[in-house]
Amino acid sequence: MTLVFSGICSHGPGITGRADLAPPELxxxxxxxxxxxxxxxxxxxxEALIVIAAEHFANFFMNNMPAYAIxxxxxxxxxxxxxxxxxxxxxxxxxxxDLSRRLIAExxxxxxxxxxxxxxxxxxxxxxxxxxxxxxxxxxIPANINCQGPPLTPLHRAFAFGRALRRAADAVPQRIxxxxxxxxxxxxxxxxxGRINEAWDRDFLDRWASADEARLTAYTDAETYADxxxxxxxxxxxxxxxxxxxxxxxxxxxxxxxxxSTGCVVGWSEIV
Amino acid sequence: MTLVFSGICSHGPGITGRADLAPPELxxxxxxxxxxxxxxxxxxxxEALIVIAAEHFANFFMNNMPAYAIxxxxxxxxxxxxxxxxxxxxxxxxxxxDLSRRLIAExxxxxxxxxxxxxxxxxxxxxxxxxxxxxxxxxxIPANINCQGPPLTPLHRAFAFGRALRRAADAVPQRIxxxxxxxxxxxxxxxxxGRINEAWDRDFLDRWASADEARLTAYTDAETYADxxxxxxxxxxxxxxxxxxxxxxxxxxxxxxxxxSTGCVVGWSEIV
Amino acid sequence: xxxxQVQKLLFELNRDPAIQRAFEAxxxxxxxxxxxxxxxxxxxxxPDIGLLYVLGVNGQILMHFAAFKQxxxxxxxxxxxxxxxxxxxxxxxxxxxxxxLDEKVAGV
Amino acid sequence: xxxxQVQKLLFELNRDPAIQRAFEAxxxxxxxxxxxxxxxxxxxxxPDIGLLYVLGVNGQILMHFAAFKQxxxxxxxxxxxxxxxxxxxxxxxxxxxxxxLDEKVAGV
Ligand SMILES: [Fe+3]
Ligand SMILES: [Fe+3]
Numbered sequence: 001m002t003l004v005f006s007g008i009c010s011h012g013p014g015i016t017g018r019a020d021l022a023p024p025e026l027x028x029x030x031x032x033x034x035x036x037x038x039x040x041x042x043x044x045x046x047e048a049l050i051v052i053a054a055e056h057f058a059n060f061f062m063n064n065m066p067a068y069a070i071x072x073x074x075x076x077x078x079x080x081x082x083x084x085x086x087x088x089x090x091x092x093x094x095x096x097x098d099l100s101r102r103l104i105a106e107x108x109x110x111x112x113x114x115x116x117x118x119x120x121x122x123x124x125x126x127x128x129x130x131x132x133x134x135x136x137x138x139x140x141i142p143a144n145i146n147c148q149g150p151p152l153t154p155l156h157r158a159f160a161f162g163r164a165l166r167r168a169a170d171a172v173p174q175r176i177x178x179x180x181x182x183x184x185x186x187x188x189x190x191x192x193x194g195r196i197n198e199a200w201d202r203d204f205l206d207r208w209a210s211a212d213e214a215r216l217t218a219y220t221d222a223e224t225y226a227d228x229x230x231x232x233x234x235x236x237x238x239x240x241x242x243x244x245x246x247x248x249x250x251x252x253x254x255x256x257x258x259x260x261s262t263g264c265v266v267g268w269s270e271i272v
Numbered sequence: 273m274t275l276v277f278s279g280i281c282s283h284g285p286g287i288t289g290r291a292d293l294a295p296p297e298l299x300x301x302x303x304x305x306x307x308x309x310x311x312x313x314x315x316x317x318x319e320a321l322i323v324i325a326a327e328h329f330a331n332f333f334m335n336n337m338p339a340y341a342i343x344x345x346x347x348x349x350x351x352x353x354x355x356x357x358x359x360x361x362x363x364x365x366x367x368x369x370d371l372s373r374r375l376i377a378e379x380x381x382x383x384x385x386x387x388x389x390x391x392x393x394x395x396x397x398x399x400x401x402x403x404x405x406x407x408x409x410x411x412x413i414p415a416n417i418n419c420q421g422p423p424l425t426p427l428h429r430a431f432a433f434g435r436a437l438r439r440a441a442d443a444v445p446q447r448i449x450x451x452x453x454x455x456x457x458x459x460x461x462x463x464x465x466g467r468i469n470e471a472w473d474r475d476f477l478d479r480w481a482s483a484d485e486a487r488l489t490a491y492t493d494a495e496t497y498a499d500x501x502x503x504x505x506x507x508x509x510x511x512x513x514x515x516x517x518x519x520x521x522x523x524x525x526x527x528x529x530x531x532x533s534t535g536c537v538v539g540w541s542e543i544v
Numbered sequence: 545x546x547x548x549q550v551q552k553l554l555f556e557l558n559r560d561p562a563i564q565r566a567f568e569a570x571x572x573x574x575x576x577x578x579x580x581x582x583x584x585x586x587x588x589x590x591p592d593i594g595l596l597y598v599l600g601v602n603g604q605i606l607m608h609f610a611a612f613k614q615x616x617x618x619x620x621x622x623x624x625x626x627x628x629x630x631x632x633x634x635x636x637x638x639x640x641x642x643x644x645l646d647e648k649v650a651g652v
Numbered sequence: 653x654x655x656x657q658v659q660k661l662l663f664e665l666n667r668d669p670a671i672q673r674a675f676e677a678x679x680x681x682x683x684x685x686x687x688x689x690x691x692x693x694x695x696x697x698x699p700d701i702g703l704l705y706v707l708g709v710n711g712q713i714l715m716h717f718a719a720f721k722q723x724x725x726x727x728x729x730x731x732x733x734x735x736x737x738x739x740x741x742x743x744x745x746x747x748x749x750x751x752x753l754d755e756k757v758a759g760v
Contacts, residue, residue: 013715018725021760056712059336061663062656066338067384080667085719105423112339112384112429117548120667148712150746151377157384189711191733192751194758230711230746258758285607290617293652328604333555334548352559357611389656392559420604422638461603463625464643466650502603502638530650562685577670 003169004044005177006245007037007268008208008238009132011053012183013123014260016087016130021259033253033266034131037179040268041132046177048099048139049132050165051125052241054147054182054234058122066114067153068161070107071142072100078121088126096139099174103141106168111161113143128181138177145240147182147233155217158236162243169244180241182234183262185227192229194258200227201254201263204235209249211242211269231262245269275441276316277449278517279309279540280480280510281404283325284455285395286532288359288402293531305525305538306403309451312540313404318449320371320411321404322437323397324513326419326454326506330394338386339425340433342379343414344372350393360398368411371444375413378440383433385415400453410449417512419454419505427489430508434515441516452513454506455534457499464501466530472499473526473535476507481521483514483541503534517541547600547636549578553588554601558608593620594627600636618652655708655744657686661696662709666716701728702735708744726760 019027041049058080060066076093083090097117104115119142121129129140143165145158162180169176184204185197207215216239224232242249247270254265291299313321330352332338348365355362369389376387391414393401401412415437417430434452441448456476457469479487488511496504514521519542526537553575557563567574571589580588587595593610597603610620625645634640643649661683665671675682679697688696695703701718705711718728733753742748751757 014725057663057710057716058667061660062387062389063660064332064336064338064341064386064388066336066386067380069336081716082719101423108339108423108425108429110429112425112433114336114338114386115334115423116336117334148710151373151380151387153380153384157380157382161384187750189715190705190747191729191736191749191755192757193729194756194760195751225746229750259760261758286617329555329602329608330559333552335552353608354611420602459642461607462597462639463621463628463641463647464649465621466648466652467643497638501642531652533650 002175003166003178003244003271004046004175005041005268006241006271007179008241009034009037009128009179009181009266010183010262010264011124011127011181012188012260012262013081013086013127015127017085018259019087022257026255026257030253030255030257030264031131036252037266037268038132041177044177045175046138047174048096048141048176050141050143050176050178051128052143052145052178052180052237053124054237055122055124055144056148058120059116060144060146062149065146065149067146067157068111069114069116069144070100070104071095071119072097072104072115072117073119076119076121076140076142079126080120080122086123086126088130091136093121093129093136093140095141099139099172100141102172103168106171107164111164124181128179132179145236147236152221152233153236155219155236155239158239159213159217159243162240165240166244166246178241178244180237182237183231184235184265185229186231186262187229188231188261193261195229196256196258196263197227198256198263201256205251205254205265208238208242209251211246211248213243216242242269245271247272274447275438275450275516275543276318276447277313277540278513278543279451280513281306281309281400281451281453281538282455282534282536283396283399283453284460284532284534285353285358285399287399289357290531291359294529298527298529302525302527302529302536303403308524309538309540310404313449316449317447318410319446320368320413320448322413322415322448322450323400324415324417324450324452324509325396326509327394327396327416328420330392331388332416332418334421337418337421339418339429340383341386341388341416342372342376343367343391344369344376344387344389345391348391348393348412348414351398352392352394358395358398360402363408365393365401365408365412367413371411371446372413374444375440378443379436383436396453400451404451417508419508424493424505425508427491427508427511430511431485431489431515434512437512438516438518450513450516452509454509455503456507456537457501458503458534459501460503460533465533467501468528468530468535469499470528470535477523477526477537480510480514481523483518483520488514514541517543519544546579546581546584549580550584550588550599551601551605553578554605554609558605558612564612593623595631597624598627598631598634600634602637603639621652654687654689654692657688658692658696658707659709659713661686662713662717666713666720672720701731703739705732706735706739706742708742710745711747729760
């Protein structure tokens, strides 16, 4: 029917897996904002949730690394990580292969996605779902942007991907919600883990809130790497979400939380 | 430096594997035209050959089916098929990962390719190389368009892929040749194997020779399936080659050869 | 979904000599790794090329499996025709038969 | 090219419980399936997390291997620091260390 929601949220295995190491005064408001966004999605009557993720070698490897991918199965499973380590139980997640097929066919008119008839969710999708859809009530359509293994897709194509998903969502009968999930600045899985560039994050979020394509796509990868770390490459998911929405964004929560290894954000955009 | 050659040629395992079952008066001129195109490529001084193929589940499966892919390795191997069945010995083929990386980065500005750091060549690449580069002298850059597992990429995107490859070839220091390899009408691997729609083939080749984007991309997949069989989906590779060249095409050889299961063509285009 | 599993087995078999050796030694053990119906399992292990064709296995996957099983080209085509004769038209995919049951377009 | 093989082993290990069991039972036999240098093989089997990090294994792949090996988060970070101390900066990839050898940004 139409896109009814477009939001952004940080992921990271530490957000659930290292919950007890985080200062409660930062952690609890972040969790609350995350859950509030789940309420906001349910309030729209969304039947399916597209999760634009930046997965971490759970499904895609350098033998065949798609710039963009969309899942096309009736069922997914996750997390791929040790459930005790991530503190999210292994579970089945409901998909909709037919809905995926229609979305993919429309997206393919302008953006060249790989389709995937199986998909193992890693923390990049499971952490958001843990907060946004704890009852496992939504149909999930996983989508992915390669933000890990260079050569990476250019930012203006990530914007085009968001526009294509919007056109596709508007063309199917269902009410569709969407979230982009990444990190902003972060240096994950390195000895630098916990390093966060708050000024860079806040500047990015200001551009994200403006939904201005030129400002959002003005970074080179070298600049992002220098200022935002290799984790900063994941801004592509937020750029796509902004492009899908088209309207101004509101940051509901932002705080650097070092033990979660990323700047932690929850926000959503006006659908215009 | 620039694209120095753009051609098209039919593939099919029967072209080598069932050579002895074919009428010599059709087979021999086809082989001769194929080899002549190899001479023409060598005459350009090409250092690398991009092969736009439509591979057949040798590397890519529905778990992660890329619309477009480009290899990024220093070495490939093939054929994946039984060498006795295909009558092409198993061999190593030289690639160039650095050249691939530069081509991919440029292509990704407009077309969203998957990159592949390994690639097993099937008959779709090995049959052309058997005729075009029997001495294994060229550096090969494999590229792929999904023509097998629907949902398939739209024809206008295949044209865009050809344009992107052209832009990329023009941006690297090497002299680059390119061939698109597919079938025209054919019903391969079915009891219909050998069925060929010559009138449809000749009409398609006329459009290919015109290099007219609108005429080349006017088919729906349903029309192609009805008139050209599921093998006809592979016209995408020829469309991409025409787009890369930009100029008029010349059909050097065309004949339906039923035991080869496809309309057999060799042709090339003016680079403009 | 189950057809996806049949095709996945064949895709992996077609490209991996180690799985080919395992399949030759104990096809059932290889089949156990995939989520197959009894009919699919039987078709793979026999092998019943005609039934695999009718189930909707993509021809580009099935052809290589037939070659691996040392089935000659003419025999491969005939087994698909026999499959359609026994089980009816293909149930999925784009590799439908468009010629007559006794037609041999390429003479084989 | 060889780093690609190290990462491929870890990618496949990280996502497949059957390979995880095989690796626990006989890591050398699993390693034999990949085209590895002696240094890479040793780093994988020991495991020498610090050396794998320096060799350029993508952090998103290495982190899961460390978790599989029951290495706690703080220990995982320290092993990477120790790897850089012993072997020098990373030799490939984008997961370079930008903080000091004795710096612990998140307190661990
Ligand atoms: Fe991430
Ligand atoms: Fe083909």
